[in-house]
Amino acid sequence: MASSYFSTSLALGAIGEVRSLATVSLARSLDEPVNPIVDLPYLSALLLSEDRPPRGVVRRVWQMNQAMQFAEFAPVTSLQHRILASGLRPGPLEQVVLRLHKSPSPTTPKWIDATLRSALSAPDFLRGTQMTAYRGLRRRVFFAPGGPALDPLSVTSFLLLILWCGRPTGIPPQAWARLEKVTAGLADQPGWEGPLDRLVLTEACKVLDREEWDSRDMVGAGAEEGEKGIEHV
Numbered sequence: 001m002a003s004s005y006f007s008t009s010l011a012l013g014a015i016g017e018v019r020s021l022a023t024v025s026l027a028r029s030l031d032e033p034v035n036p037i038v039d040l041p042y043l044s045a046l047l048l049s050e051d052r053p054p055r056g057v058v059r060r061v062w063q064m065n066q067a068m069q070f071a072e073f074a075p076v077t078s079l080q081h082r083i084l085a086s087g088l089r090p091g092p093l094e095q096v097v098l099r100l101h102k103s104p105s106p107t108t109p110k111w112i113d114a115t116l117r118s119a120l121s122a123p124d125f126l127r128g129t130q131m132t133a134y135r136g137l138r139r140r141v142f143f144a145p146g147g148p149a150l151d152p153l154s155v156t157s158f159l160l161l162i163l164w165c166g167r168p169t170g171i172p173p174q175a176w177a178r179l180e181k182v183t184a185g186l187a188d189q190p191g192w193e194g195p196l197d198r199l200v201l202t203e204a205c206k207v208l209d210r211e212e213w214d215s216r217d218m219v220g221a222g223a224e225e226g227e228k229g230i231e232h233v
Contacts, residue, residue: 010049011111013042015119021168022120025161026129026153029204030136039170046112047175113182117155126152133200140203150196157197159183164208 017040027034119125130152163183167176186192205212 010042010046011115011118014046014115017041017043018116018119018162019122019125021162022158023129023132025165026132026158026200027136028165029161029200029207030133030140031207032132032136037168037170040168041170044171044175046115047178048172049112112178113185116159116182120155120158129153129158130196133196137199137203140206141199150199151194152196153200154192154194154197156183156186156189156192157201159186160201161204164204164210 021037021040021043024034024037130150133153159179160183163180167173171179202212204210
């Protein structure tokens with residue numbers, strides 16, 4: 001499959017597919033029944049795409065960074081949104097005001113990372129997966145009446161479970177390698193492991209016959225299962 005440029009339509013299609021894959025991976029990791037995964041064309045194309053936006057967006061981001069000088073690609077004011085939408089440089093008065101910003105940072109946004117984070121951190125998606133996690137865990141872990149008051153799983157945990165369950169045949173090896181790289185980068189960042197993450201990952205290791213997980217090396221061998229992945233459960 002040839003690489004392509006990142007686009008909004010590609011991201012929207014990939015969001016639905018990665019949520020389905022994460023939900024099935026979570027269920028399988030907790031020994032819950034799952035349905036087979038069908039083709040994942042949008043997710044595959046996203047992972048094979050060049051990690052940059054179309055030229056028109058690049059131009060507008062550059063123009064806004066030149067004018068705004070803000071630390072991250074995160075327009076929050078109406079002025080920033082207006083300039084991004086118009087693709088035009090601000091007028092003389094706006095330029096005088098905006099030059100008060102002292103911290104230029106022309107950081108290019110990570111579009112694939114951002115799409116995966118958006119897909120796996122939406123409230124409706126997290127509510128559904130929390131129920132799946134609770135159903136799977138209550139058969140294996142002692143909970144007080146009413147269940148645990150736990151934060152939802154992190155994006156990193158969802159991606160780890162996807163990798164541990166093995167590559168579906170619908171995702172090419174090159175795309176899978178890209179997913180491994182993204183996940184390794186997220187796993188290297190501190191502070192993502194909450195109580196539910198530890199519970200689910202520990203039980204997943206037992207179900208998937210893995211060694212106990214280690215936050216220092218967690219992408220691991222399950223990512224190499226290839227054709228024996230989720231599609232053939």
